[in-house]
Amino acid sequence: MSFTLYVDPGTCTANGACTTACPEQAITGGYGEIHVIGLDRCTKCLACLSACPTGAIRKAGPIKPRVPTAPVAVGSFGAEDAEGGMRRRRRRGE
Numbered sequence: 001m002s003f004t005l006y007v008d009p010g011t012c013t014a015n016g017a018c019t020t021a022c023p024e025q026a027i028t029g030g031y032g033e034i035h036v037i038g039l040d041r042c043t044k045c046l047a048c049l050s051a052c053p054t055g056a057i058r059k060a061g062p063i064k065p066r067v068p069t070a071p072v073a074v075g076s077f078g079a080e081d082a083e084g085g086m087r088r089r090r091r092r093g094e
């Protein structure tokens with residue numbers, strides 16, 4: 001099965017373990033920022049998956065969760081942001 005990797009914004013503590021482990025320099029984000037995996041550079045070697053002490057690196061199948069597209073401060077991307085891409089609100093009268 002095909003998959004991609006992403007950083008769970010609610011679990012990432014921005015400790016930098018994944019950026020250090022990545023041999024492709026595919027992960028951006030400094031200390032204090034939710035990290036972002038650049039899928040154009042990622043070779044799916046899974047080094048970051050085993051390096052992350054908080055389990056923030058996740059696999060995604062065809063349906064990908066909404067995550068920051070660039071590094072943002074830890075705590076600034078909440079659960080509502082993540083769910084916003086998955087849910088559609090029904091308007092009154094529809």
Ligand code: SF4
Nearest residue numbers: 022042043045046048
């Ligand atoms: S799977 Fe490998 S190449 Fe992709 S982001 Fe993780 S460490 Fe980097």
